[in-house]
Amino acid sequence: xxxxxLLTLSFSFFLYRRIKRYLRFLQQDDYSASRFVKWFFxxxxxxxxxxxxxxAGGAVSLAGWDPRPLMIAGFLLLAIFxxxxxxxxxxxLKMTERAKRLLWSAFLLASFSFLSTSLLLYSLxxxxxxxxxxxxxxxxxxxxxxxxxxIDESRRQRRFLNEAKKRLLEVNPLVIGITGSYGKTSTKxxxxxxxxxxxxxTFYPGKGVNTPMGITREIRERLKDRTPYAVVxxxxxxxxxxxxxxxxxxxxxxxxxxxGKAHLERFGSQExxxxxxxxLAEAVPEDGFLVLNGDDPFLxxxxxxxxxxxxxxxxxxxxxxxxxxxxxxxxxxVKGTEISFIYKGKSYEATVALHGKxxxxxxxxxxxxxxxxxxxxxxxxxxxxxxxxxxxxxQVRAEGDTIFVHDAYNSNPVGFAAALEVLGSxxxxxxxxxxxxxxxxxxxxxxxxEQAALLASRVADIVLIVGWAxxxxxxxxxxxxxxxxxxxxxxxxxxxxxxxxxxxQKKGDVVLIENDLLDxxxxxxxx
Amino acid sequence: MVxxxxxxxxxxxxxxxxxxxxxxxxxxxQAIDPLAYDILPVYLALDGKWYAGDKLLDKSLYTKxxxxxxxxxxxxxxxxxxxxxxVPVVDGEAKLKKPLVPDACLLAFHGQYGxxxxxxxxxxxxxxxxxxxxxxxxxxAMNKTVCKKVAAAEGIPVLPYVEVKRQxxxxxxxxxxxxxxxxxxxxxxxxxxxxxxLGSSIGISKARDRNxxxxxxxxxxxxxxxxxxxxxxxxxxxxxxxxxxxxxVCASVVEIPISSGEALSYEDKYxxxxxxxxxxxxxxxxxxxxxxxxxxxxxxxxxAREYAIKIYEAIGAKGISRLDFILDLNDDTLYFNEINxxxxxxxxxxxxxxxxxxxxxxxxxxxxDSAIKRAALKESLVPLVGFKALK
Numbered sequence: 001x002x003x004x005x006l007l008t009l010s011f012s013f014f015l016y017r018r019i020k021r022y023l024r025f026l027q028q029d030d031y032s033a034s035r036f037v038k039w040f041f042x043x044x045x046x047x048x049x050x051x052x053x054x055x056a057g058g059a060v061s062l063a064g065w066d067p068r069p070l071m072i073a074g075f076l077l078l079a080i081f082x083x084x085x086x087x088x089x090x091x092x093l094k095m096t097e098r099a100k101r102l103l104w105s106a107f108l109l110a111s112f113s114f115l116s117t118s119l120l121l122y123s124l125x126x127x128x129x130x131x132x133x134x135x136x137x138x139x140x141x142x143x144x145x146x147x148x149x150x151i152d153e154s155r156r157q158r159r160f161l162n163e164a165k166k167r168l169l170e171v172n173p174l175v176i177g178i179t180g181s182y183g184k185t186s187t188k189x190x191x192x193x194x195x196x197x198x199x200x201x202t203f204y205p206g207k208g209v210n211t212p213m214g215i216t217r218e219i220r221e222r223l224k225d226r227t228p229y230a231v232v233x234x235x236x237x238x239x240x241x242x243x244x245x246x247x248x249x250x251x252x253x254x255x256x257x258x259x260g261k262a263h264l265e266r267f268g269s270q271e272x273x274x275x276x277x278x279x280l281a282e283a284v285p286e287d288g289f290l291v292l293n294g295d296d297p298f299l300x301x302x303x304x305x306x307x308x309x310x311x312x313x314x315x316x317x318x319x320x321x322x323x324x325x326x327x328x329x330x331x332x333x334v335k336g337t338e339i340s341f342i343y344k345g346k347s348y349e350a351t352v353a354l355h356g357k358x359x360x361x362x363x364x365x366x367x368x369x370x371x372x373x374x375x376x377x378x379x380x381x382x383x384x385x386x387x388x389x390x391x392x393x394x395q396v397r398a399e400g401d402t403i404f405v406h407d408a409y410n411s412n413p414v415g416f417a418a419a420l421e422v423l424g425s426x427x428x429x430x431x432x433x434x435x436x437x438x439x440x441x442x443x444x445x446x447x448x449x450e451q452a453a454l455l456a457s458r459v460a461d462i463v464l465i466v467g468w469a470x471x472x473x474x475x476x477x478x479x480x481x482x483x484x485x486x487x488x489x490x491x492x493x494x495x496x497x498x499x500x501x502x503x504x505q506k507k508g509d510v511v512l513i514e515n516d517l518l519d520x521x522x523x524x525x526x527x
Numbered sequence: 528m529v530x531x532x533x534x535x536x537x538x539x540x541x542x543x544x545x546x547x548x549x550x551x552x553x554x555x556x557q558a559i560d561p562l563a564y565d566i567l568p569v570y571l572a573l574d575g576k577w578y579a580g581d582k583l584l585d586k587s588l589y590t591k592x593x594x595x596x597x598x599x600x601x602x603x604x605x606x607x608x609x610x611x612x613x614v615p616v617v618d619g620e621a622k623l624k625k626p627l628v629p630d631a632c633l634l635a636f637h638g639q640y641g642x643x644x645x646x647x648x649x650x651x652x653x654x655x656x657x658x659x660x661x662x663x664x665x666x667x668a669m670n671k672t673v674c675k676k677v678a679a680a681e682g683i684p685v686l687p688y689v690e691v692k693r694q695x696x697x698x699x700x701x702x703x704x705x706x707x708x709x710x711x712x713x714x715x716x717x718x719x720x721x722x723x724x725l726g727s728s729i730g731i732s733k734a735r736d737r738n739x740x741x742x743x744x745x746x747x748x749x750x751x752x753x754x755x756x757x758x759x760x761x762x763x764x765x766x767x768x769x770x771x772x773x774x775x776v777c778a779s780v781v782e783i784p785i786s787s788g789e790a791l792s793y794e795d796k797y798x799x800x801x802x803x804x805x806x807x808x809x810x811x812x813x814x815x816x817x818x819x820x821x822x823x824x825x826x827x828x829x830x831a832r833e834y835a836i837k838i839y840e841a842i843g844a845k846g847i848s849r850l851d852f853i854l855d856l857n858d859d860t861l862y863f864n865e866i867n868x869x870x871x872x873x874x875x876x877x878x879x880x881x882x883x884x885x886x887x888x889x890x891x892x893x894x895x896d897s898a899i900k901r902a903a904l905k906e907s908l909v910p911l912v913g914f915k916a917l918k
Contacts, residue, residue: 197749376698376700
């Protein structure tokens with residue numbers, strides 16, 4: 001009897017830890033059951049350790065001994081070995097109220113059904129077999145709780161949504177929405193700061209907050225009275241998601257940065273991506289305005305569909321049409337990039353602490369928007385040098401004798417190419433590229449990575465490939481570009497690559513670190 | 528046995544110098560004589576609330592404050608002289624019947640909302656004695672433009688300057704820049720641009736031409752409604768001196784802070800230690816400096832000290848203030864630059880080398896005693912009571 005009680009406790013402890021670990025991955029995928037299931041099968045995250053231990057217990061009992069002491073100690077150890085997802089991994093588990101509810105309901109359901117199953121089927125099933133079944137069933141309990149709690153969750157969310165809507169009506173700020181395949185967060189960052197400095201108090205949700213729930217929470221918690229402006233980043237997780245956001249925060253103006261190939265696997269094609277982002281343009285009223293990237297053919301086309309609204313274009317080249325803001329890029333270096341914005345016939349110059357064409361385009365869209373809203377262009381131009389690239393955007397930093405170009409976040413073909421451009425333009429002796437390649441590009445993933453590697457072969461001297469996802473494509477591209485096998489090195493993890501880098505680093509090296517993937521795709525976590 | 532006095536040390540606040548205030552407070556709390564005083568730390572956190580508790584003595588608390596704050600007691604300071612203390616808030620309720628009543632407050636704020644008279648005003652309303660300048664002297668001292676006017680009125684040299692208002696500049700910065708050039712002289716670049724109300728070198732930059740002037744103004748306007756543009760001195764040396772309200776008022780030895788570039792930046796002041804082993808979090812105390820430099824003429828030293836005392840008394844300062852001067856090495860003119868009504872580390876490192884020598888615990892003791900005396904004197908003034916017109 002004692003053994004059974006101890007075994008239940010020990011196994012429950014293991015179940016708790018295991019479910020918590022699964023919860024981290026569920027949370028990272030925004031609590032989407034379908035994406036979690038997809039990850040589960042791709043990663044083959046079904047239980048192996050617990051099952052192995054249970055089978056060992058089975059073997060022991062077949063040999064005639066009591067398997068329970070072994071399993072008690074074993075599961076206790078395994079539970080400890082599971083680790084704490086609140087501390088490990090690149091995106092740690094955040095124990096929000098929702099996460100807590102999910103964890104506890106899943107755990108209680110699982111341990112309760114384990115206990116009842118053991119007691120009821122005591123004579124029919126040996127304990128090690130029951131345990132084995134529950135080891136495998138653990139993720140199911142999590143998904144089941146997700147479903148069970150979703151009713152209450154939607155009621156809660158609806159209440160929050162209504163509170164947020166009420167608050168927005170009270171404060172009534174002028175809302176600028178931002179969307180695009182990439183550059184949303186940078187643009188939001190720049191625009192909110194420029195507007196705050198040159199126009200008036202500006203509300204903006206925090207870093208990375210671009211879903212209806214996230215924005216609702218921020219509005220409820222942080223939108224203050226007498227805030228004349230708001231800048232909202234709108235991400236499209238699928239068709240209709242931006243439309244939902246615009247019903248929450250109806251925009252007067254909108255910036256569309258690009259229609260690219262990011263998250264292609266979720267949408268299917270660039271046309272669908274364009275249509276989804278276009279939901280933002282449609283939400284802008286006739287007396288509102290659109291700020292569009294004039295270098296993007298999809299956005300030029302979209303602009304023509306909205307002739308009844310004020311449409312403004314920014315970009316580097318006027319070959320696709322006239323530009324309201326033309327960007328001219330000068331020299332780049334460790335101190336920054338020299339740029340000129342040509343707006344309404346005048347040229348505004350500045351040296352900005354930013355690198356790469358994409359992010360400077362983001363800055364331009366913010367400049368154009370602020371000026372269109374009435375700010376003095378000279379003043380806005382004077383604030384440009386104070387705009388910083390924050391973490392995980394293309395940065396050029398000197399660390400000791402080496403210059404690092406960090407482009408660590410969510411890579412895409414355009415960004416990769418721009419980063420390679422910057423790698424080439426910084427003064428140095430030897431150029432090194434470290435990257436796992438680009439992900440979530442659907443059908444085009446292999447091709448784009450090969451192309452990027454081809455570009456890289458013209459700029460880099462040494463390439464460090466991280467992880468298996470794009471190894472073949474990258475190596476193919478490099479070889480096509482004339483790289484020799486000695487110039488490329490493969491590493492399973494970024495830590496290994498970084499260690500190697502530290503070993504071979506020399507004075508005068510310029511290193512580009514391109515794309516730091518979420519651990520969903522990088523190393524395979526063992527279960 | 529004399530009863531220990533209870534001293535509330537107030538620090539933090541909604542200011543760009545929040546972090547430095549923590550450093551000054553922690554240092555001061557370590558230096559306070561534990562045999563004479565009981566310390567009650569009161570921290571004005573970034574979330575706007577006030578917290579008390581012994582855990583505030585631990586330096587590592589502040590970087591993980593959100594997690595640790597549940598172990599602290601939230602307090603309020605009602606401007607009510609019948610309560611005269613900090614009211615604990617427990618479970619959302621203010622326990623008015625159980626206030627924490629200090630004998631005096633030691634203020635260790637830097638920057639807005641703490642050094643500029645706001646907290647001082649609240650403490651005056653609550654009738655709680657506090658160290659340092661009163662309301663008027665505090666807010667005056669934090670306004671660089673008005674201080675310059677006071678210094679000039681006292682016959683002390685100040686660098687030519689122009690004050691630029693943010694409201695005007697944001698709408699038309701070209702015109703603002705032109706105006707500055709007209710008044711300072713377009714050929715007297717480089718200019719020095721700084722926010723009028725802040726300290727610790729935040730938002731300060733040098734402008735070599737008109738475009739740079741616009742960029743510098745935009746930088747300062749991130750932090751303040753007004754910016755000050757001054758002519759730069761080409762061959763410059765900074766001289767600081769502290770003043771304390773002993774009887775008579777007394778100035779410390781001078782110091783020459785050493786900078787990495789053209790003027791002390793935030794990094795210089797707070798992130799470079801004096802030696803490799805110096806703790807970066809020692810603030811002003813660890814800055815590389817020469818105290819009472821041997822090769823500076825006694826005449827200059829005395830001039831600085833004299834000017835310092837004059838300005839200190841002209842604005843009605845109390846407690847320890849540090850006055851910063853700029854020496855033009857071309858012609859030995861000593862210009863008044865700015866006054867810090869609550870200097871970093873309370874400038875204890877200057878008093879250690881002065882004569883008479885004053886050690887940090889003694890300094891604090893003096894500050895507290897004079898605060899209590901001042902408050903007592905104020906109480907002896909006849910209050911205005913009674914209705915005359917309404918009867």
